Amino acid sequence: MSDMKEIKLTYFNIMGLGETLRFMLSYMGKEFEDFRIPTFPEWVNNYKKKMPFGKLPLLEIDGKPYHQTMALCRWLGKKCGLAGDNDDEALEIDMLIESFSDFRSTVWVYFYNSDEENKKKIRPRIIESMTPFYLEKFDNIIKENKFLANGKLSWADIYIVAVLGYFSFMVEMDICEKYENIRDLRDRVHALPGIKEWVEKRPQTHW
Known part of the structure; x- marks a missing residue:
């Protein structure tokens, strides 16, 4: 597994959590097959039952399947x-x-x-209270330390930057427009060799 000669990432045709692994692999300069399941019915009918725990993303390395996004990002980070x-x-x-x-x-x-109806009811707490609570804390950490942990680049920075588009879509706001330090971190991560190349060539999706 250490050589990682053949790498295949299976995920949906969105950025989502799969983008975290795409970013990590790109940062490492690893070539990988970016296999995207085009529709939800196709996922349910043809792929879901084949997954280790019925979930994505799935990373196959030299033919062996691995799963759980954060565990994989942490492992790649090491x-x-x-x-x-x-x-x-x-x-x-x-x-x-x-x-x-x-x-x-x-x-x-x-x-x-x-x-x-319930969604409308909980929206103020989620979007207007909890979202700024977390984003302001992350923004302030970056302002003080330039990065999210230990004052230097880590897999946490790459992981979180990778899902910013996904989260902006879910909370219905451009996170990077409102929080300048998060935006600055995004720009610096996007400028990293490998990740820069990936961002320029990746398929364009809303989230």
Whole structure:
């Protein structure tokens, strides 16, 4: 597995969580097959039951399947020196990632809510209260330290920048337009060799 000669990423035809792995692999200079399932019915009928736990993204390395986005990003981060130089630095990265996961869970409750009346009811708390609560904290951390953890680039920066378009779509606002330090981090991550090339050539999707 260490050579990673053949890499295939299976995900939907969106950025979403799959973009985190696309960014990490691109940063590492790894060539990979970006396999996108075009429709939800095709996913349900032809692919879902074949997945280890019925979920995506799936990363296949030299024919062996691996799953769970954050575990994979953390593992790739270790491979390329972006997982911290010691246990304390790794902890700081994980704390930021887990905090972002709390934010993600909060937004998902709102975005994927099929009860429109309930969605309207919880919208003020999710969009007008919880969203700025988290984003202001992330923005201030970047303002003070230039990065999200340990004052230097880590896989947390790449992970979070990779899903900014996805989250902007879900919270119905351009996160990078309102929060200048998050925008600055996005621009610096997008300028990294490998990631810059990926962003320029990736398929254009709304989220």
